[in-house]
Amino acid sequence: MIKAIAVDIDGTLTYKDRSLNCKAVEALRKVDATIILATGNISCFARTAAKLIGVSDIAICENGGVVRFDYDGEDIILGDKSKCLKAVEILKKHYRVELLDDDYRKSEVCLRRTFPIDEAKKLLPEDVRIIDSGFAYHITDREVSKGKALKFIAEKLGIKLEEIVAIGDSENDIDMFEVAGIGVAVANADVRLKRVADVVTSKPNGDGVVEALEFLGLI
Numbered sequence: 001m002i003k004a005i006a007v008d009i010d011g012t013l014t015y016k017d018r019s020l021n022c023k024a025v026e027a028l029r030k031v032d033a034t035i036i037l038a039t040g041n042i043s044c045f046a047r048t049a050a051k052l053i054g055v056s057d058i059a060i061c062e063n064g065g066v067v068r069f070d071y072d073g074e075d076i077i078l079g080d081k082s083k084c085l086k087a088v089e090i091l092k093k094h095y096r097v098e099l100l101d102d103d104y105r106k107s108e109v110c111l112r113r114t115f116p117i118d119e120a121k122k123l124l125p126e127d128v129r130i131i132d133s134g135f136a137y138h139i140t141d142r143e144v145s146k147g148k149a150l151k152f153i154a155e156k157l158g159i160k161l162e163e164i165v166a167i168g169d170s171e172n173d174i175d176m177f178e179v180a181g182i183g184v185a186v187a188n189a190d191v192r193l194k195r196v197a198d199v200v201t202s203k204p205n206g207d208g209v210v211e212a213l214e215f216l217g218l219i
């Protein structure tokens with residue numbers, strides 16, 4: 001039985017311009033399972049998005065570096081931002097880097113996609129990783145991921161990982177697919193995510209989310 005759905009925001013619920021697919025919103029509101037937003041975005045963004053979409057207050061933010069359970073509750077910080085800032089200093093010696101939302105990020109660093117990521121990967125220390133969400137690069141503490149955060153939430157909620165469906169579109173969703181019972185990649189997803197997916201939808205973005213919920217018999 002499916003008890004929860006962990007759904008990515010950008011590129012999954014939203015189109016390329018980051019506007020929401022309203023049909024996906026309507027569909028998620030009908031599902032009789034806990035909907036957990038799982039995103040690279042900061043917690044105040046996820047908290048607001050959850051409220052406006054009309055899903056649970058439980059959210060994985062900053063690619064698993066931050067988790068929250070209640071709209072009015074505290075952020076639980078799982079990642080060490082200082083490791084990520086040290087990595088940024090290394091990148092600054094090679095590239096012009098632009099930090100995004102930095103005043104609000106608590107566990108990681110988000111950068112504009114202005115340099116070659118494969119080359120940058122080779123420069124970074126072992127204790128961090130750099131991930132491409134398709135919208136931005138994120139330098140995260142190696143210890144955190146959306147997958148680990150999902151495991152943390154499942155334990156707190158007393159549900160099994162096999163009872164969770166994960167839906168996403170990019171590299172930052174891979175770890176979540178590895179732990180969830182079912183991983184659904186939307187049609188526009190990164191090929192690396194499609195490789196680890198159990199299901200790849202024929203439709204992109206939010207239309208793919210609706211397709212997946214229908215396929216799973218959840219709406």
Ligand SMILES: O=C(O)COP(=O)(O)O
Nearest residue numbers: 009010039040041133136
């Ligand atoms: O923050 C990003 O870069 C993308 O966020 P997402 O994980 O919701 O796709």
Ligand SMILES: [Mg+2]
Nearest residue numbers: 008010011169
């Ligand atoms: Mg995404």
